[in-house]
Amino acid sequence: MRKFISFFIKYPIWSNAIIIVILGFGLLSMFTMRHSFFPEMESNRLNIMVAYPGASPQEMEEGVTTKLEEALKTISGIEEITSTSAENFSTIYVECYTDEDIDEMLTKVKNAVDGVNGLPIASEQPLVVKNEAGRMSMASFISLSGPDDLDVLKEVGDKVERDFLNSSAISDLQKFGYPDKEIVVEIRESDLQRYNLSFNQVVLAINSNNLDFSGGTIKTDAEELFIRSMNRSADPKDIEDIVIFAQPDGNKVKIRDVANVSLDFSEVAVKSYVNSKRSVTYLVNKLPNDDLSKIAEFTEKYVNDFNINNEGFEMKIMFQFSDMLDDRIDLLGVNLFFGLLLVVFVLSLFLRIRLSLWVAFGIPFSFIGMFAFGAIYGMTINMISLFGMIMVIGILVDDGIVIAENIYAHYERGKTPMKAALDGTLEVMSSVFTSVITTIVAFGFLFFVEGRMAFMAEMAFAVVACLLLSLVEAFLILPAHLSHNWVLSDKSRKKNKGIRFRLEKGIDWLRDGYAYLLRGIIKRYRAWVFFPLIFILFTVFLQAKGYIGWTWFENPPFDSITLAAAFKPGETATQTEEFLWYAQEKIDSLGVLLEQELGEKVITYVSLTVGNASSLGEIGPHAGLIRVSTESSDNIDTRAIANRIKACISKDWQNRLEKFSVGGEEQFGKPISISITSEDAFVLTDCARWLTNELENIDGLNDVIDNSGIGNRELQISLKPKARLLGLTLNDVLGQIRQGFFGAEAQRLILGRDEIKVWVRYPKSGRSSLSNIDNVRIKTNTGQSFPFYELAEYTIKRGKVEINHLDGRQEIEISADVTDMTKVGEYSSQIYAEIVPQIAEKFPEVQVGMRGQSEEGMESVYWFMIAFIAAIVMMMIILSLNFKSFYQARLILMVIPIGFYGAIMGHGIEGFNFSTLGLFGVIALAGVLVNDSVVMLDTYNRFLRQGMDVKKAAYECGKQRFRPVILTTITTVAGLYPLILESSFQAQFLVPMAITIAYGVLFGTLILIFFFPALILFFADMKRSRWWLWRGGKYPPARIEVEPVTKIMKREQLMADFDVVNPRISQMEKTINIE
Template sequence: MRNIIKTIINYPLWSNVILFSILGFGLISFLQMRYSFFPELESGIISIQVIYPGASPQEVEEGVVLKIEETLDGIEGIDRVTSASRENIGSINVETSYGVNVQRVLADVTNAVDRISSFPQGSERPIIFEQKFRSRALSIVLYGETDLYNLKVIAEHLRDELLSSAEVSQVSITGLPNPEISIEVSEAVLRQYQLTFNEIAAAVRSANINISGGKFDTQDEEILIRAYGRNYFAKELENIPIRGNLDGTVTFLKDVAHIKETWEDIPDKSYFNGHNSVVVAVDKTADEDILDVARVTKEKITEFNDTHSQIHAVLLDDRTVSLKQRLNLLKNNGILGLVLVILTLGFFMNLRLSYWVSIGIPFSFAGMFIIANLSGITINAISTFGMILVVGILVDDGIVVAENIFAHYERGKPAVRAAIDGTTEMLAPVFTSVATTMIVFLPFFFLEGFMGKFIWHMALVVIASLGFSLLEAFVILPSHLAHSKGLHPHKEDSFLRKKIEKSIDWMTNSLYARVLKFAIDHKWIALTTPLAFFFITIGLLGGGQIGMTPFPYIDGDTLPINISLVSGSQEADTDSLLARIERTCWQINDQLKLSRADGMDVIIGLRREIGQNDFGEAGSNTGRLTLELLDGEARDMESFVIASMIRQAVGDIHEAENITFGRQGFFGKPVSISLLGNDLNQLNQARDLLVREFENMPVLKDVTDSNQEGRRELNLRLKPRAHALGLRLADVAGQVRQGFFGQEVQRLQRGRDEVKVWVRYRPEDRGALGFLDQMRIRTPDGAEYPFSELAEYDIERGLIAINHLEKRREIKVEANLANEKDDLPPIMANISENIIPSILSQVRGVQVSFEGMSRNREKEANSMQRAFPLALLAMFILVILVFRSYFQALLIFSLIPLGIIGAVWGHGLHGAQLSFLSVYGILALSGIIINDSIVFVDQINRNLKEGQKIIDAVYNAGLARLRPILLTTLTTSFGLAPIIFESSRQAQFLIPMAISVAYGLLFGTFVLLIVLPAGFLVLNKFRFWTARYLGKNVTYESVEPAVLELQTGQAAEI
């Protein structure tokens, strides 16, 4: 390696070619990188959906879900299976194990499901796909005084306009049910014309077709035979003949039925600020740039509003606003941090030397951009934070190498020789110190859970940057110092420079020298004092003085309010309740508006949707309000505070089964408990107990459960006369289904829409319970009998859904924190240690699974426990190989808790909660502390090899290494300082990690400068007395591995 370094230093053109090549390709790569709000994520979930029209949840469970769950047993790569059986549809989610090939599992699942041949008649083919996280760019709300048909046409035209641009490929429309054609008949007409639903359906199918009749092969040409009889609109179906009569007349469809264009019979309505609306959602794929997508969309919206007066288009949920704020925030803080780093270098080193050292920052970032672009990483909040985190570390190796080259130059060596010797001498310790930092970030690639899906972006940025910083420190920097004036001080230092040098000299040779001497003379005091601080810190954590939460609170600019009423509630009731809450929201907005100096609205838009909510429920009893809030930086108020004000103003809503105010976090509900078992009565009993406990806890709010009662059901039973007439239950129930649910006649492809044609009773007949008793049931011989003569029914409540977790029935009880910033661990500890055991002791046959945020925390913790010990072991082995000493490696690693002390106290100082991001910062910090320790121990060993006494070797090493160690600490801490003191909400979720690194490093490094010398001397005494006990004639110096290696020529340790 020395020869390579020597060659490059002797031929500086090579280093310049490398420098400008990396800078050039790095700039090109940076310009090619895409922007996104968060990193692109993969769900690792395979979904299976089976539509079973008209089926109850129990029928879906028995006929579809149980069969699929059974066939999935034994497929490799499946972590667990969850399912939901609802009216008309069964959904199964297959969660794949970490690290498996999802496409292989998808193929195995598809093959297994395709082998099932016993799905019930009437169910559709299973739809199997891998869930994709679509990154929302923004949403467009179209609203105005018009009907849904007009809104549909306009929305589809806007969608086409957006999709016609090269930048946009994912546009969807919500708030519109599917169009249908409804053929509606009355029982009286059926009896008058002696018709059945089957006859009407058959007549429509046979007449409304396009069909090929073959071809003529004449001598001159081939002529095709075709019949074009298919019509696509309700008006065109009126003249379909139903039957020919004996008198020569024809009965047409319009004679026996009312045919109309309508919407699918599901509640799916949307209002914006009180007007009919539809939402056009614009997403981005992994290959698209969110800024480009948003730019094109905004241009189209401007054109739209210029050409439409009655229909208005409003941009909502614009993710680029927060993205730009976060990126600008990180960019500005990054630039400020970079400036602080360079100023710190200039303070501790001469300006010429600091200039060449700082070149490592743009060089390393340029190399990182090349790797990041090739890896498909986007410029997002996580990757940008990685740049800020590493900016101060990048110069660490350059500082050490430059300082050593300068030291050799001051001994009288020529610049080239000083560069070669100084670089070669620091090759092993600097490489080891940087490599340990790189290794500590490797586990981030193997973390599970939601955060593990994107935190590796930060790790790749750090590792790639550090790798290129090594290249710069060993190749570019020495060449530049050897052939420039970087080693030559100015002929006469300025007054300011002299003052700085005098201050540094005082700090080193006066202040630190006295502290170091005290530590050497009072080794046990120096060692036990930080140890006492460590135990005090553990006590603070255990006593709850430092707040803790698994995942930090991340605020947003939307606020959802979700409700569900008793299943079967009319759409009008749901709409009325939502409208009442909506009025309250606007009243709260007026209050907040009056309290603001700028008089701005805090609620800038409000969507009211009926038919679905964020609980995963659908139906006329469900709905949600979505409040679009003023940008977080402008409103100066967390969304959960606004939610609390609305909740208090609305008061108790007794008719609501479930209601929540506020947003669900990225990492799941903070409190989410799944009750598992096979006996539904036991599960309901346990649910009631758990809900009651949660509702009595003032720290919780929005308590919901997944086992709401379904709509009332009529359970049909045949009377003896039906059996006597040869009728089966399927015959009677089938005719009832035809009349009330409807019989699908055919499907027409009308543009993009697949329009179903139904034949059924009129709405007024289907809306009257008494009509069921009067309807006629047709027997095989054509006779008619009133339903009441052939069958009877009971009315009872069904289930709205049946959920499974790993093939067991599941009821999930969830709650939010009353204050989003409350400490979650003590709340969960109380639930798991007191509440759950009490409930399980009262209800047998029920098991519990902690879901939501708790499950994500467990995944993160388990993967950390597997990955980080391996990283520490690799680092430990690397340090052993460099120093050829187990004890010196142990000494270095024993200093890691020093950083933990600083990190914890830093959180307390800023009132921040410790979270997984804080732990990630502590783990990253450990690599930097080891970095500084390696440089310190290496200097002691070199001093010993030069013949210095052990006390002198340690003392002189401390004075020699003070400046580079302080530089590495201050550059890293100052680089993160702007983020730590940033008040912007966009930076809040990054602050815990920055606090861990900066404060941990500040405390850890300053204590390291005291503890490491003392620890080294204590270790030396242990070696000495061990050798004397073994009968060896040794000195304090001769027992050290560095001296033994010098004397014997091989590694040895006593």
């Protein structure tokens, strides 16, 4: 290795060539790399979707969901199957093991689904697709407001949709705000009876006559003629002219004789408003090949141009994830700038300014070079990869500091710049390489974390790539540049009588003060060695007293606030709208008040949606939501605003609502969420009701809701004996009822770009009261007709809005919010200790499992333990190989617990709870923290080899390594501290990991420089005592004799003596080895 490094020092053009190549490819990759909000992770989930128009949740469960689930049970490689059976639709989620090939699993699942027999005839073909949620993310949320005329709004809204999808920037778009259009053939029952017709005859007439048909070709000698009928039409007048049948007298009975035909919007209650104006909203999704920045650029330009050219309409970008990403990039830029500034400033205090500049060059070199390798890896510029870069700012220069400081020390001994560069690099090369590799190993195990924390892999890649490039810069580039005379010239040895002189005197004073304290600690090392234990116990005491809290996940402010409300299913959209307008009025008033309090605009947009409260699991006219967008400001706490919005809603309205919540999307689920499953639906419902009541009685829990939902009131029909005597079955009666009230789909037409369904049903007035169903005429097989009330009867019961399954068993999930996030673990423990045993006693058929943050947190801790233990084992092996001693490797790893509790203390100082994200920072901390220990222990061993006694070597290694250890600590903390101080929403998700590393390094290093030498001496005494106890003898051996380096030196001497005594044998062995 000496010749290799010497080559780059002799010929620095090679170092410059490396810089040019890496920076060139890095810059090219950086400017062409795609942007995304989160890393694009390959999904391990499949979705199976089946539509069955008009089916109830029970029908979907029994006729579709259960049959498909049974077929899936035979497939190996599936970890979990969950499903939701709702009205008209069933969705099954198949989660596969992460080591399975998702494309192969897709084929297996498709084959299993295709082999299922007995699905309802009216259900559509099951659709099996990969769940791209991990690779598809929301990019923008845009509104289009205009006139109340839905036809006008739809025309413009459809054009906007086409423009978006025709652009090269956008590949996926969802549109909300108005229902689909449909053609409705409204049957008049009296006319149907007058002509003795049935629904089926009307449907058949439309389906048989309103069509385009190809009848082949006629080939004459002169030409070829096609035979075609072009009679398909979406014009209601053309459909009215369709002949159902001709009478004997030649009169034709047409559709218009028995029905009214119209083209209109469907009856589904879907409405959107933005700032009180009727609107269409667009959700723009980013697919894997899309670029978040290009989407934002296109939408911003389109919205500006649209507003200029379309009077009476207004488009607004209500939310854009690229803004958050831009904020993160700005945050990186600020951290990078201040990190570099602080690093250069701190280095210039301890080293010459030219030296510090070349050390600091490692930061931009590593960052830019990382993009070159990131392009090969498939990385995108996203929030997590950028955080990895922010986190590694202060760590990058650690190796450069150690090498530069050592080169400078050799130069001050009188060596030439080239000689100092070579000797200084080689002297610390082994320890620097080991320390960086241990950090890489620690971060490297984050690549194998699964579950919700799998995004850590992208952060780990950024850190590992930067560290590898920093090694290249430290070993090959830095020595070459520090060997120049203009960097380390003779003039640099002259004492400067100005600021530089005073700084050096100050540094010498600090070092002398440290040396004085260190001498005192070494004199009484047997007592001082227990100080780190006292620090750990003090931190544990603060945790036990609640001064430092624990929570699974810190909940940062919401990016937007959602008010979701649902009445009992069956309630009309009129009541839902009334409440939403009331709530919006309260929110508008609150916005004015907040603006007065804070002196800035707070609420920017308020959007209102009728017919959908997806966060509550409710869809229909009884449900709705309001989305509140706020300005991005450090002064705005969206969680506090959500609480004030909730307080504005009167208790009277809240009591009338079946479900109500105000908040935002929790990235890791609800703080408290419990899953109960059973094969008995009635027992499960009773258990859910009992459990909900128990949770509501726990102080500190609020907004307790379950996802089962209460369905509409249903007419459950049964046949009378007369129907059976007439040969009618339940299917015959319900089939005719379904045709009239739900409708029979006659056909689907294309009108422009829209698919239009043609429905045959009774008019709305014929479906608006219970008397309508009593008077429906039911036809028998002989053509007779009887009123419904003579053939059947019904009872009114409440149905279900949806039915959920977990691995084939019915599931209900009960969730709750907490007032104090530090007590989430306490509440979970209380539930498991007090409530779960009662469930087992009262409802033995029910199984209980934790969901939400508890489930995610426990899974994250599981993966943390695996990654942490694996990292420690690998670091132990690497350190043992470097020091040729397991004992010294264990000695170094003992600083990790100190850093861990230092990280917990740091959370308390900064006012944060210690959380799972902070816990994952410990893995990274372990790799960073051992760096200084490695260099210090390597120096200690070197002094022992030079003949120093143990105490003298421990003292001198602390004194000599004081400056580089303090330097690396200050630069690491300085690089991360701007992020810790950041109060923006974008930073809150990342601050816990930054606190863990910064404070872990800070406390770990302070204890290291003062007490690591004492630890060395204490463990030397322990080894002497063990020697004495195991081997006997009047006096224990001297400390120097039990040191690993002494044993290594003895072995080396024995081998050297063997070579002298047996030169021929030695030479023969060398020849054999060469061969």
